[in-house]
Amino acid sequence: xxxxxxxxxxxxxxxxxxxxxxxxxxxxxxxxxxxxxxxxxxxxxxxxxxxxxxxxxxxxxxxxxxxxxxxxxxxxxxxxxxxxxxxxxxxxxxxxxxxxxxxxxxxxxxxxxxxxxxxxxxxxxxxxxxxxxxxxxxxxxxxxxxxxxxxxxxxxxxxxxxxxxxxxxxxxxxxxxxxxxxxxxxxxxxxxxxxxxxxxxxxxxxxxxxxxxxxxxxxxxxxxxxxxxxxxxxxxxxxxxxxxxxxxxxxxxxxxxxxxxxxxxxxxxxxxxxxxxxxxxxxxxxxxxxxxxxxxxxxxxxxxxxxxxxxxxxxxxxxxxxxxxxxxxxxx
Amino acid sequence: xxxxxxxxxxxxxxxxxxxxxxxxxxxxxxxxxxxxxxxxxxxxxxxxxxxxxxxxxxxxxxxxxxxxxxxxxxxxxxxxxxxxxxxxxxxxxxxxxxxxxxxxxxxxxxxxxxxxxxxxxxxxxxxxxxxxxxxxxxxxxxxxxxxxxxxxxxxxxxxxxxxxxxxxxxxxxxxxxxxxxxxxxxxxxxxxxxxxxxxxxxxxxxxxxxxxxxxxxxxxxxxxxxxxxxxxxxxxxxxxxxxxxxxxxxxxxxxxxxxxxxxxxxxxxxxxxxxxxxxxxxxxxxxxxxxxxxxxxxxxxxxxxxxxxxxxxxxxxxxxxxxxxxxxxxxxxxxxxxxxxxxxxxxxxxxxxxxxxxxxxxxxxxxxxxxxxxxxxxxxxxxxxxxxxxxxxxxxxxxxxxxxxxxxxxxxxxxxxxxxxxxxxxxxxxxxxxxxxxxxxxxxxxxxxxxxxxxxxxxxxxxxxxxxxxxxxxxxxxxxxxxxxxxxxxxxxxxxxxxxxx
Numbered sequence: 001x002x003x004x005x006x007x008x009x010x011x012x013x014x015x016x017x018x019x020x021x022x023x024x025x026x027x028x029x030x031x032x033x034x035x036x037x038x039x040x041x042x043x044x045x046x047x048x049x050x051x052x053x054x055x056x057x058x059x060x061x062x063x064x065x066x067x068x069x070x071x072x073x074x075x076x077x078x079x080x081x082x083x084x085x086x087x088x089x090x091x092x093x094x095x096x097x098x099x100x101x102x103x104x105x106x107x108x109x110x111x112x113x114x115x116x117x118x119x120x121x122x123x124x125x126x127x128x129x130x131x132x133x134x135x136x137x138x139x140x141x142x143x144x145x146x147x148x149x150x151x152x153x154x155x156x157x158x159x160x161x162x163x164x165x166x167x168x169x170x171x172x173x174x175x176x177x178x179x180x181x182x183x184x185x186x187x188x189x190x191x192x193x194x195x196x197x198x199x200x201x202x203x204x205x206x207x208x209x210x211x212x213x214x215x216x217x218x219x220x221x222x223x224x225x226x227x228x229x230x231x232x233x234x235x236x237x238x239x240x241x242x243x244x245x246x247x248x249x250x251x252x253x254x255x256x257x258x259x260x261x262x263x264x265x266x267x268x269x270x271x272x273x274x275x276x277x278x279x280x281x282x283x284x285x286x287x288x289x290x291x292x293x294x295x296x297x298x299x300x301x302x303x304x305x306x307x308x309x310x311x312x313x314x315x316x317x318x319x320x321x322x323x324x325x326x327x328x329x330x331x332x
Numbered sequence: 333x334x335x336x337x338x339x340x341x342x343x344x345x346x347x348x349x350x351x352x353x354x355x356x357x358x359x360x361x362x363x364x365x366x367x368x369x370x371x372x373x374x375x376x377x378x379x380x381x382x383x384x385x386x387x388x389x390x391x392x393x394x395x396x397x398x399x400x401x402x403x404x405x406x407x408x409x410x411x412x413x414x415x416x417x418x419x420x421x422x423x424x425x426x427x428x429x430x431x432x433x434x435x436x437x438x439x440x441x442x443x444x445x446x447x448x449x450x451x452x453x454x455x456x457x458x459x460x461x462x463x464x465x466x467x468x469x470x471x472x473x474x475x476x477x478x479x480x481x482x483x484x485x486x487x488x489x490x491x492x493x494x495x496x497x498x499x500x501x502x503x504x505x506x507x508x509x510x511x512x513x514x515x516x517x518x519x520x521x522x523x524x525x526x527x528x529x530x531x532x533x534x535x536x537x538x539x540x541x542x543x544x545x546x547x548x549x550x551x552x553x554x555x556x557x558x559x560x561x562x563x564x565x566x567x568x569x570x571x572x573x574x575x576x577x578x579x580x581x582x583x584x585x586x587x588x589x590x591x592x593x594x595x596x597x598x599x600x601x602x603x604x605x606x607x608x609x610x611x612x613x614x615x616x617x618x619x620x621x622x623x624x625x626x627x628x629x630x631x632x633x634x635x636x637x638x639x640x641x642x643x644x645x646x647x648x649x650x651x652x653x654x655x656x657x658x659x660x661x662x663x664x665x666x667x668x669x670x671x672x673x674x675x676x677x678x679x680x681x682x683x684x685x686x687x688x689x690x691x692x693x694x695x696x697x698x699x700x701x702x703x704x705x706x707x708x709x710x711x712x713x714x715x716x717x718x719x720x721x722x723x724x725x726x727x728x729x730x731x732x733x734x735x736x737x738x739x740x741x742x743x744x745x746x747x748x749x750x751x752x753x754x755x756x757x758x759x760x761x762x763x764x765x766x767x768x769x770x771x772x773x774x775x776x777x778x779x780x781x782x783x784x785x786x787x788x789x790x791x792x793x794x795x796x797x798x799x800x801x802x803x804x805x806x807x808x809x810x811x812x813x814x815x816x817x818x819x820x821x822x823x824x825x826x827x828x829x830x831x832x833x834x
Contacts, residue, residue: 014427014472194445199428203436206425213386213423215408215437273427 083237734765
C-alpha cells in the first residue's frame, strides 16, 4: 500500500512521466537492436557505446537548461569546436596542458557571458543572438590555428592524462569520460532541483514577467543558464579533442541540434518552464543508441539519418499528444 | 505619523506621447478598503504601478507609512516597505508549485539548498490564515482554477507582511462563488489591519467590501470620499464625465420570424441535449455559473468544437457545420470570450483583422486582394461602429478593450451575417464603452439579425436581453423573461444540478 503511494508521489512530480517514457524508449530501442543484431547487447559494443553518449549528454544538459529558461543556444556546436581547437592548438604549441584547458574554459565561458548579455540584457531574440555567436565562434575555431586542423597533441605525460581522463582511460567497464560527464550532470541536476538559482531558471522560463516582479534577476539567471551551456560544450569539446588526439575545425558541427534532441526526447519543453534534467540521460542515450544500433544493423548512412529524424519527431509528437490528452481529460 | 498609510500628491507621469498621470492624489488610511475607480485608460493601473515600484514617477510627493519617499522606488523596496500588488493578469509561474510561487525571489535556504519543507510549511500556514485549508502547497499552480490561483497571489503578498495590498481587477475572471470567497478574504485582511486598494469595473460588487472611493478620469484626479456618500449614478457620472442615464439601453423591436433553431445539441460533457430557438429582432441572453456549458454550446454551434449530435436549422434550412469556416459562410458568427487570444490577431493591423474572415469577398478569383473593396469595408465598419483609432493600419492590440471589441464586431458585420453570438462582450471594458457595445447590439437587433449574448454579469444579461436561457451543468434548466424575473430566480435555475449532477 505504502509502496503504491510513494510510486504515485514519484509519478506526480511534474515531468517525471515524460522522463520515464524516455527511459522506456531506451529499453525498447535496445531490445529492437538486439533482435536486429545480437552483437548489440555484447559487452564489446555496450562499453564503448557508453562513452559515445557523453558528448550528447553534455550538450543535452546545456541546451536543456537553456530551454528551461525559455531560450535556445545555437552556439553550442561552435563552442564545442572552439574548445577542441583552442585547447589542441595551445597544447601543440607547448603550453602546459592543464593551463591550456583552463584558458579554453575561460574562453568558452566568455561566450556564455556574451550570450547572456545579448539575450538577457539587450533582449535579442535568443535565436538571432546565439546565431551570431555561433558563426563568430566557428570562425574563431577556424582562425585559431590559421585555418588548419591541429597536429597530434603528443604523448607527453599530461597530454596522455588528458586523453585518458576524457576518453580512453577506464576503471573496470567504466570510462573516466563517463564518470566526468555524470559528475557534471549530477552537479547541474543538484543546482536545478535544490538551489535558488535552479528555481529561478524554471521561474523565468515559466513566466518571465512574474519572475521579474517577484524580484528575480532575469539577466543574471539567463546568463547563468548560458554559462552552464558554454561550460558543458567546452567539456564536450575536450572529449572530442581527446578522442581524436587533435583539434578538428569540424568538431561539434550540428551539436546544438543534438543538444535540442537529447533535451526534448528527455521531456524538456522548448517553450520553457518544465522538464527534468534526468531526462537528458535518456535523451542522449536514445541518440547514441540509434547511431550505434543502425550502424550495427548495416543501415546505410543516408537511411540512418532519415530514420533518426523520423524517430525524434515521433518521440516529441507522442509526448505532445500524451500531454494534450492529459490536459483535456483534466478540463472535463 | 499622519493618519494615512499611503499619501500620494501631485503625481505626474508621462509616457512617450501621452500624459498618463496629471497631478493625481491618493489618500489611503489604515485598515480601509478603497475602491480606485475610473474608465480604462484613466490611469488607475499606472498610479498603482508607481506605488508598487514597477514604474517611477516623473514628479510628485509620495509617503508610505509616514516615510517620505525621495527619488525612485523599485519593486523590491516597495515590497520591503510592505506594499504588494496583485496584477490584473495573474502573474504566476504556471509550472511551479504553490509554495514555490509564494516564495519566488525570496526562497528560504538551509545548508546551501532550498528548504522546501519549511517553505511548504509556511505556505500552508499563510493559506490557513486566510481560511484556506484544502490547498496543497505542492500542487502545480497551472492545474488550479483561476480563483485558487488568485488566493495564492494574495497569500504570496501577505508573506512579505504587506500592509498595503493593491488588487487590480481581481474579480474579472472569477466565478460568483470565487468572488464570494475573495470578499471573505478581503474582510479577513481588513480585520488584520491591511489597507487595500481595490480596482474593479464591476461597480455592483463594491458595496460588499468598499469603505471609500477615489475616482480618476483621463489621468486626472476627480474626487474622493466615503463610499456611502455617493450614489451609483454619481460615481458613474464622475468616472465618465457625463451622465449615463441608462446603463442598459434596450430597444424594443417587434419579434419576427424564427431564424435559428438548435435541436438536441450534444458536445462533450458540457453540452447535453441543448435546444433553443432564436427569433428575428431579439437578443437572447445566456446566463449561468461559470462552467455551466454556455461557452461550450456556442463554440459547438460555431464549429470551433466537435459536435456529437444535434441539428442546427437556420432560416428553415438544416446546416452542416464542421468547422468555423462553414458557420461563417452560412451566416453564423462568434465574438469569442477572450478577445486578445481568440478574437483578434493583436499583432496585425486593424485592416488585416477586419479583412481576415472576409478575404473571400475581397479577393478576386486568383487570390489577389482588391484594396478598394478592402478600404470600403474598413471605412464602413469604422463609421457604423465609431471605432476610435489612429488609422486602419495601427495594431489591433494597441486599442482599448472597447474598441478592440468593436473591431471584432466590424469584421463580422462586413458580411451578411444572420446570427451574431457574443461571448462575454463587455469583459474588462469600461462603463461608457459598454453602453456603446449595447447600442451596437441594439442596432443589430433592429437590422433583423439574431443576437445571442453569453454573460456572467447578471445585470447585463437581465438588462440587455429580451429573453434569457439559463444553463447549468451542460443542460438548459430554465427560460425566463428578464423584465419580470428576479436575480434569485435565475440563480435557482443556474444551480439546478438535479439528477444530472453525477
